[in-house]
Each structure stands twice: as C-alpha cells, then as structure tokens.
Amino acid sequence: MYYKKNIKIHIPKLHYRYKIFSYFLIPILLTTIVSICMNQFYLWFFQQKTEAGYIKTLSSISENIDNSLYELFQTSILLTSSGDIKDVIYSVNVFNPDDYAKVSQAITLLSRFRATKHYIQNVFVLHSPDNLIMASGGSASADEFFNSICHYDIYDRNFWTGISSDGHQYKTLKTSTVENIFTGTKTRVIPVVQFGIGDTSSKNLFVINMREDYIAGLLQQNRLTPNSELYVLSKEGEVISKSSNDTEVSINFNNVTNQLEKGTGPIFVTKINGQKSLVVSYTADTNALSSFTYFAVVPYSDLIRESTTTRTLPILTIVFSLVLGIIISFVMSNKIYNPVGLLTSLLMEATGTLYKPKTYTDEFTYINLEIKNIINNNKNLTQDLSLALPFVCEQYLFKILNDNELYLDEEISDFLIKHGFSFKYNCYAVIITDVSYTQPFYESYSSEEQLALYREMAKVMKLVFPSEFQPYVLTMEKKKLHVILNLPDEACESITLEAIGQFHKNLNIDSNLFRVQSGVGRIHKHLSGLQQSYKEAEIAVSQLSPLEQQAIKVYEKVECINKFSYSMQEENKLFNYLIKGDIESVNNILEEIIQKNISANISESYFKKLYIQIYNTGVRALSHRNSKASDLLEGSAIDIINNENHRSSKEIGEFVRMFLGRLVNLNSSAAGKIDLNVIRQYIDENYANDIYLEQMSDKYGITPKYMSKLIKEALGIPFHQYLSNLRIDKSKELLRNSKKSITDIAAEVGFNSRNTFIRMFKKLEGITPSEYRNLSK
Template sequence: MRIFSNICICPPIPEGVQLMTQSTKFKLSLRSNTLLVKLIVSFLIVILLLAAFNVFSFLYLRNKLYDEIVRSNELGIEQTVESYENHFRLTQSMILSLTQSDRWIANIGILSEVSQNRRYDKMNEVKEELSELYNNPFLHFDNFILYFKKAGFVLEKEGTSSTKDMFSSYYASEAYPPGFWDTLTDDNFFMRILPAASFTEKSMNSIRSLGMQMPIVIKAAPHDDVLCIIMVNPRKLYSAYANTGEPFYMLDQEGRLLFATHDTVDIRTPAAIGEGKQFERSGGNYYFYERGSDTGFTYVRVAPITNISSEMLKLNMLLVTLLAAAILISVLSSVWFSLRLNHPLKRIIDMLELKQTQPLPASNIKEFAIISDRMSSMMHTNERIRMDLDRKNNLVRQYAYTNKVKNIPMNLNLKELEDAVQQHGPYAAVLYEIGFKNKDSEYDQEIQLLRKLVHGLFATPEGEEPVTLQIEHNQLMTILFNPGSQSDVLRVLNLLKELLQAEDYMCLTIALSPVYSEDTHFTVAYERLRQLLKAKRLTGETQIIIEPRSLSSSTTSLGLKVGQREELLARLQSGSEEAVFEWVDRHLDQLVKKDAAALDFQAYARGVAEQTEKALAKLNAWEQADAASRPDMNSLEALYSAEQYRQWFRELIRPALAAIRERTETKDPITSFVTDYLNSHLNEDINLDLVADKLNITPGYLSSYFKEKTGTNFSDYLNDLRINRAKELLLNLELRIQDVAGQVGYHNVNSFIRMFKRYSGITPGEYRKRNVGGHT
C-alpha cells in the first residue's frame, strides 16, 4: 500500500533562513525561465482566445436561439390542443350517433321502467353497445356508466348496482358525492366535461384506488332523467397527446381547473390571450396558452426557464464551429509549451517508476532543479512509511474483508486494499448466529470472547491465518483459506460445540459452507450461509448445519391455508378456549412432529395472530381487548422451544377470547330481529328500507344503530352473510352456480360472481375447485 508517496520529512529551518528562502523564491518566480511564468503565459493565451470566440458567438446567436425555442413551444401547444379537441369531438360524435339510434332509445326507455316490466334481458344488449366504446383503446375510456335517476340504479361494464353503492363504494370520490349526480339531470345541456378527480373502490376489507378520472356527462336524449357518465383517464390522454415531461393543465370556459399533471405548478388565468399573445413569463416559468375552437377550453404548457436555458444550450450548435477553431489554436499552443516541459518531467517519472535514488541531471528550469535535489531523500522516506503502514493495517484489512463479504463499495481512499482481499486458492466459510436465552442482559463481552475462541481454534502455525469478522450484532463469520476438506472444518466445529455445552445461556447456530474455489466470491458464500441458517430448529442447543433441508421433511413458510384460516376464525368467534386451544395445540404438535424449522413456527404464529385480530375486528371488540397484555410479535425470534410457543399463544388468545365473549353475550332485540330476518329471508330482495319498515323505524336510524351494535354496515353484513351461505351451497355439486346465486338473493349471476370475488378474493368456480375435494 503506497500512501503519503509525496511527503518529504525535512529538518526545521531557522526563521532568518526561511525569510531569505521566500525572497529568493519570489525573485525566481518572476524570471522567464521558471515553471510558474511559463504555465501562466501559456494558459492565458488559450483562455483569452476561447473567451473572445465565446463572447462573440453568444452575442450573435442569443436572440435567434431564444426565438426558435419559443416558436417550438408554441407549435407544441398548438398540436396538443388540436389532438385534445379532436378527441372530445370524436367522443361527442360517437355518443350522438349512439343516442340517435332507435334501438338505443327503445332500450333506454325499457330500462328506465325495468322494475315494472322486468325486462332485464335488455341490460346485456345495452352493455354490448357500451362495450364497443370503452373497449376502444383510442378513446381511453375506463368505464361507461348509464345512470337511471328515477329507477335508482346504474348500468356499467361490471353489471348493475344501486346509485348509492355505485357512487359511494364502487366509484367513490370526495369531489363528486352521490348527491352530485342527481343535480345534473336538472341542468340544460347535452355534453359537459367535469374536472378530473381521484376515485376509489371501497369494500368491507380494503380500499382500492381507481386513479384519476375525468367524467364526461352526456344526456341520453330524449330521456332527460338518464345520464351517460364516461370515465376518461386524463393521464392516458396526456401520455397520448401532450407527454413532454413539462407541467400541463386545462381550464374550462369559466377558468376552472379541469386537469393538471403537476400539483406544484402555479395555475394562472391566461390574461395574455386577450392581448393577442400566446405566452407570457411569470416567476421562474414561461406559460404557453392555446384555446380550443370547439370546447372553448384553455390549454396551458408550463416551461421552466431552466428548461428553456438548457434547450438554448442544446441548440447552440453553431458555437461548435467557432470553438473548434479556437480549440485548435489553443491545443497547438499548449502542445508547444508542454513539449518544453515534457523532457524533465519524463525523467522524474522514470526515476519514480524505477525507484532510483541517484540525483537527476541538471535542468534549466529552477523548479525542476530543486526537485532533483530532493527526490532521493523523499524516495527513502516514503519507503520507510510504506513498510510501517504495511505492519499496521490489520484493522483496515478487517474492514476491507467485511465490505467484500457484504458487497459494499470500497472507499476511494482505500482502493489499495482491494489486493488484500483477493482469494488465492480454495476457501471455506463459517457463519455463526448467536442467540441468548435471556434477552434482558447485554452480551457484548461474551461475543468478543467467542470471536477470540473461534479464531484460536482455526489458527494453526502451519496454516494460513483465518479471518474472523463480525457481520451483524449477533453474527460472526470465519473465512478459512486452504482449509483442506469440509470434514476437517467440521471436526473443529464439533469441538467448539462441546466447549459451548456448558454455557446454558447461549444458543449458537453454525452454518458451514463447502470448500469453494477461488472463483467464488465471498458475497455468494455469505448469502448461501444465510440460507442455511433458515433451517434452524427449535432445539435450544448449539446446531451445525452443512446442507439445506429437503422439501419432503420441511414445512412451507406461507402461514395458514384458506381452510385452516376459516376454521380457526370460526372457533375464535365462538369464544370457546377449549376449542381454540385444541386446534392451536394440534397444529403446533404437527409442526413438532415434522421437525419444522424455526421460521415455520414463526409463520404459523403470525397466521394465528392475524386471525385473532380479524375475529376482534369482525365483532368490533377492540375496546374490550387489553392491548397491553398482548405479546410482542418481535419476540418470536427469541423463542427456542414448542412449549414457549404454546405459552405465547395463551398470552395472545386469552384476552381476545374474553373480549369476544363479552361482545357476543350482550343481546339486543333490534339486532336480533335484523339478523334472524336476514337468515330466514336470505333468498329474497332485501334492503335497508324494507327491514326498517318492518321495525317501524327510519332507515337512517336502523343503519347507525346496527353499525354501533355489530361493528359493520348493514349492506356489508348482508353481503357477508350471503357469501358465507353461498360457500356452503357451493360444496353441493348438484347445484349450479346460478342456482346458488338465486338461493342467496342474487338474481343476476354476474353480480353474484363479482360480489363473491370481492369478499372472497376468488370466483365461485375457483372456490368450488379448491374446497370440493374435502366434501365429496
């Protein structure tokens, strides 16, 4: 390692001598044969030539380049406006041609009175006509919604649903509440483009974002109470017509914002259009305006001044020709001056590469003459420094090995240490994961003692020195060079295991690699050892792992299966400790019998905890559960026996079961009537208004009361009840899926399939395939 290669250690110089030396150097620097004067004169000539050509070119071309860039932005916004206007014009023409069809007018009239005429077959005809529009990739329609105000339902690509469910659950937006769409039927218009807003799809368990949507509302003439609501993806329109990467926004005729690509851009009213201008400058941006001829919308492209400046630099190609002449002259001048300096410098470099100590020949440049006098002593000094650093770099060498194992880029100041970590022959690696049974104590000193013990066991006088690194706070790694065979290393590790048997507070897991060739990187060996550590078992003793576990003897770490989750959830909701703990202990014993890895026990524990949380959430029993008494999920890594897991499950489940029992034991007459009525009339057309009328209370009061008592909405409870009943019926292979849908109150099989997938995550057919085998 060569560091401080240019340091020269000299004896102190008296103050008077220093003043005389400084005065002499100053006089020498003013002479024409000094290196300083030659360099200053040479590069001043080059700089002056380049500066002159640059100033002249910039003054000549600045205004011309600016005008070209502005014109380019104006043409860009004109093309964008034309594309947007054509798209809106095409949309209006296609909808107009559709609404003027006699078949369309007749079908819309039938669907407006579908609750009386029961002509549900017309819905598929209308959906087929709509699919031709939203399946057209050039229109960028995400959905086409037919809103029947008087009938109180909507028809879209997924099927039919009530107006409330559609605009509060399936297409919910704070900007457009459900009541907003009712007001549009009272206005006199044919087509209206509304500002873009974010829409989400809400279900009982999750909220899914539908992204940014720009609604286009068209009246389905001659039916004024029917609206065509087209959900257009504005970001797809932007990508197709105006994707320049710069901020862009649209304003309607009243100056309201319709869509903006960047939230941080300053939205300005286009005052410049009235003055006959198409752009203006404000703050750090240029605003380029253009108004649509058909819609009257104002389209604005915002170009930051920094971008225009960068474009000016890109367009400044004419400067290349002028600069080439200046560079050519400058290079010729530089080469001429450099040749005069090259000869003495070359002799100095040759002496450094050959490590000669003889003095250099005399030079006519004063600086080189001084260098020649000092070079020999500097070479001797640097050699002593290098030898001293080679003896003291052990700590830095450890740092370099750690970086090599973890594939961390080396600091540029320590690049010389790359040679110290190169493999020269076969090697083996051992990774130790240290666990302590008492987590309340600190064991930093024990870890360092273990490191010394490991290093001492593998260090032999005749062998190459091993390297022992602390990879993590609880991990050590030993790299053995030319270790012999794997069995030789294993004998030493067995000796280490015997020595640690007396230490009951420590639980060590050791992963041993095979003997690698020098072509295998340390990082690869480290990652394979980490994978071996995943095969650790719950023994509470020191383990040595030399190969991964076979798939036939290990369990998967995917947690509980679908059927297991449902069975456990049902037992938890029953509130019976005996039933729950019998199930938990039985599956825990199965893991013990299979000799599962510690990771499998942790996955099982997390699955049980997840179902416990789900049971509390379903019954809205969070307040009754004591959160402080629940065990910490992070403590699973410290468990080293099945009995500890058994105790951990007791601490987790007992408070939850107590809260569930407290919640379920409280009986309420209104809630009991609702649940009993739903269970006995599940195949009928049930809604909140019907049940509230039977109780002689208002639907709003029943909705809030039922939510308070059960912790779930009326509609979510009804859908969940229907889906659970459908799961039972699907196990009967004699029933068709449409028969199951009718028995649970879904008279439209498409609506049933969509609702089943929303609450179960899979379709009815997939559920039957997965679960029918256990019931046939």
C-alpha cells in the first residue's frame, strides 16, 4: 500500500522484545551514575537557597521590628500634644491635689496609647519626685506597682529608680517576665525605656512593655526549615527573643559570636551543641532604633533531608517506570500487536497522513503521536469553548444594548437560543444600577472585599426578581450592573419597581460607605426593544445626582434641549473664585450652573459639553500658576476631551468636580491655618453624630484627601479607624454600666444600623457586643 512506501514501519517480532532490555538497562545505569554526581550538587544548591532565603527573611523581620519600634516612638510623641500629660512627664515637683486632674487625664491618654498597638503589654510613667507610677491601667506607688502589679523577674524597684540614660534617649532592656501577683498572669516582655519624649529629656521614665511573643511569632512564622531556630540578640549579646517556645536558650552563642569576630562573614558553618549547623546572621546598618543582631541556625540534617527528598523522587519515578516497562515487555503478546497495522491505517486515512508522506520509526511512534494530538486538540477545544461561551454571550448581549445598529429579532434569537439564552415572553425591560463608593469605604475594605461585595450585589439583584422574569445580570462595566428582564406583559411595571426597591432595601445601605442608584427603562416588546429600554435606563440613571437621596428613577420622556447654558458672567465668576481658592463660592456657583441645566432638560451629549467647558475654565485658572492639569491630577488624569463618547456625563461630571476641588485646594491658604487640636476636639465631641470625612473637609474648606492626611498626622491612625475606635470604646462603657439594648447603644454612639455596629465591634474586639456584656458581668 501507499503508506508503507512512505512510512518506515516494521511489525514487532519476537526479537524486538529482547531489544527492550538494552533500551531499559542503559537508562538505569545512566540514572545511577547521574544520581551519584548530583548528590553533592543538590546539597550545595539547597544550602545556597537557604542562605539567600534567610538573608531576605531576617532583613524583613528586622525591618518589621524596627518599624514597630519607630511607630511606638512616633505615637508617643503625639502624647505631648496634650498639655496635661506633657506637664506630668516633665514635672520635677511632687503632685498636689490640684494636679490630680492632670494625672487622671494622663492615665486616660496612656490607656489610649496602649490600645493603639496590639503588641503593647502595658505602658507607665515613673514620676521620680513622689515615686508615683501612672500606668495604662491606673496609678499606684512604685513599691506596690513593682512588687505586685508589674513584678519583673530580673528588675526590682531599685533598678528602675536608679537607671541612667548614659546619654541615650532610649534603651531596650533584656527580655523579662512580668507577673501580676493579684491575677497570677505572667507575660514575657521587652521593656523599652524612654528618658523623655521627643527631643526633650526628663528625669521621669516613660516605659513601654513590648510583648515578646509578638517578635517570637514573627520568628516562628518565618522559619524556612522544620528544625531551624531564629534568634534576636541585643548588641550586648543577650537573647531578646527566639522562635521556639522553650524558656531556656539551648544554644551557646559564644562560639557563634567568636566566628563573627574572626571575620568569617555573616554566613558560616559551625558545630552547635555537637551538631553541624549552618548559621546565617544579619545586622541592619540602617536600623538605628533596635540595633539588634538576627540569627538563623539551620541543622545540616534539614538541608540533607530537603535535598534527599528533591533528588530521590524523580530517580525513583524513573526506576519504577523502567522496571514496569521490563515487566510489561514480558506480558505483551502478539494479540496486542496484531491490530496495530489496522489502527495505523485507520488513523492515516482519518488524519490525512496517507497523502502527506512522513517518516516514523514504527507504528507505535506514529499511533502515539496521533492519539496525543487528537486528545490534546479535543481537550483544548472543550476548555476554550467552556470558558469563552458565557463571556461571548454576555459580550454579545452587551453589544446589542450599546450598538446603534438595529438588529433583526430573528438573528438575535437564533444566536441566543443556540447558546442557552431562551426568552419565554415577548416583553423586555432593562435596569442599570450604578454603585459609588466613598473614601471611608476604600479605607476600610481591601480590593478583594470590594470585588466580593460587587459579586454579592449581582447575586442579590438576580434573586429579588421573580424567576419567571428570567433576570440576566451583566457585569461588563466596572461599578455597574445591567439587568435584562423578560416579562409576561407590559403590566409588570409595578412588580419590577417593587423588586428593584427590595434590592436596595436588602443592601441595608450605609451612606457613609457607598451609594447605589438605579435607572429603570420602560417595558418594550420584541428583542429589538431591548436597545430602547437600555437607552432609557441610561438616561434615567444619569439624571440622578450624586447628592440626591433618591435611589431609583424611572425613565420619563421629556423633550431635551440641544444646547447648554453657561454664560460669560458665570464663567468669569467661577474663574475668579478658583483663583482666590474660595471653595464655598466655587461649590455654590457650580451647583447653580448644573441645576439650571438639569431644569432645562438638556441632552446627555450637551451635558458632556457643559462639563468640558467648565473643565476648560479650570485649566485656564490653573495656567495662572504655570501648572498643567496632568501635574495636578497625576495618576487620576483622564483625556475627557478625546474620550467624550466613551464616558457618561455623570463620570465626566465627577472627574471635573474632583479637578476643581484640587485646584481650589492648591490656591487656598486656609488649609495651612487649621488647628489639629480643634479637629480632634470636634471629633471627640461629635462622634455620636453622622460625621464623615467629606463633611469635615467641607467644614474646614479643604479637600477630603488633605483632610485625611491632617487627621492621620494628628491622631496617628486614619479618621475612619479613630472614629470607629472611639465609638466602640463608648459602647463598651454603656454595655458594662447600662441595661440598654444593643440597637439603642448602636444608635447612641453613632452607628446607622445594628448590623454595622455588631460587625465593627467584633472586628475590633474579637467578640460580639452581647458576648462582651456577658463577660463583663
């Protein structure tokens, strides 16, 4: 036959089986030789990998610890912004009864300072003139405090009263166990002593007990091999913390430090407790606060175990396969080889190889390649179709909604039915839901949580409508949900509005975090009516102002005016207010211009042109400072002039408002006059009211971003976190001292809903309000 002339094929005979022995035995011998040669290579490779990994790991741990200490010192500096605690820390006289209010205030501030970091065990001030201790838990005499409340196992009262700064601003002491005699609790801590706060020294000590298990946890989490041990040593060679839970240090570091002093470098191999070990040390030159040395001690047995596992598995697999092949060669018989010729012929005819001459060693090679190709092609085709079809169908529906071209019902329905979209009725409606997030939302939730919320919204949207409406939720646009409804008749409008209202109600919207608005198109017949309903929904949602409380708007047909109103007088006013940096006047005239054009029912396209004209006014005002819009906007800049058709008027309007806000902030001098103490006092007095970042920025005439920066500088934490902590602290007092319900307490401390209060309480305290109340009893 033709294929035998073009393909080198020989039918396996009996001697072919004996050739298999040579084919299998040679790889076995080669594998054995290679495994012996690779033995030392794998060991060397894993040692290099472990060394590089621990250098990077110890550097990261060093940076984390140094950052933690730096945050402690920076946060302690904020304490001096309060006159009371400043007077207490730098007082050189015995307190009299008139000073007790300051002492009480100082204790309150120390308690808040302790709550800012989870790794602070306690914090206290030793007032030398009268041996008084002011701690985060209260005040006591020095004798009572160090003997009963905070008893150190290696530091007595005389140590604290006699400690000297030796010219240093702070000292990090050796790790100690602190015991509260009354409660019997013991905690290992690293005392950090400050001789004053900031650049001013004081004879009174400011001591922060940092939990040793915080550092030990970092070390334990970053071990790269099972039996590795990580240590943190002070510059005097004393162990500050270690990765194991044993209280005793099992390693004598004299040999290790001797090796370092000999100049062997930060990485060397030595014997520790009679066991060959790899030692990796790290000391950061830039860590001016901790001055610690970090060690990783890796037993060589770990390296051998890792390298053995890696190199043994592939060798065993190869040997097993070869032995199995030899066994199979004895088992195979002519009955298996007889159908090979027929199968080869069938494959050649099916794949067209008969007319494309190729050379193969034998039938087995040819069959193997052809079958693999068939399987791979089918698998790839199945995967591609399963992944692409839902996306393609959604893209197609989205294109139908957005395209200006009119489609025939037949061609649309044929495609949809072919790919699983079968509409039961002949009436259709479209709903567009727009989701707008606020700054507190972005501060409180990660991008993964934001995406999860968006997906859950899509699920809820699909569930609120009756199943007979066959709701399809399209998520092609970011922050928007497009819903296609297939309705029995045009009388279903009331049910549709009731369902979308239920969707908004189910979200339990917190207006401080995000706002959801929906535009509803009218019901139209036939698939071609989908486009009309979609356009109406777009117009309806664009007519909802971000400042309106209204959440749902049904399309109403109005005659649109194809021009906008923006007089020369209005432009000059806006220009002058922008130059002066008058935020209130800018907002007022901008709102007047927008509302006037909304009342005039101008079309969507001319609303875009109006915003672009206002944007150009801002660009003209910015040019007076020899600046460009791209410099002011940085990464937020978009080309609205050339991309007008790809963005809605609402998106362009939000961008223009943001641009003008930054321009006013640039020209305003009011921001530099803001008193941070006034801001903090305002928050402390109004925490129970509905206050948020945008409201604060409007009150003081600056942008929300700059206001957020000022508040973080004043409080040490973001505004939303500080407000939540303050509200939760107040709620804890009410839970302990009153019988009010959880709902009443939530409202009294400023939360909009009971669920939001419970979620925030559990996030900060780890338990629910009810559990906290039961525990406090």
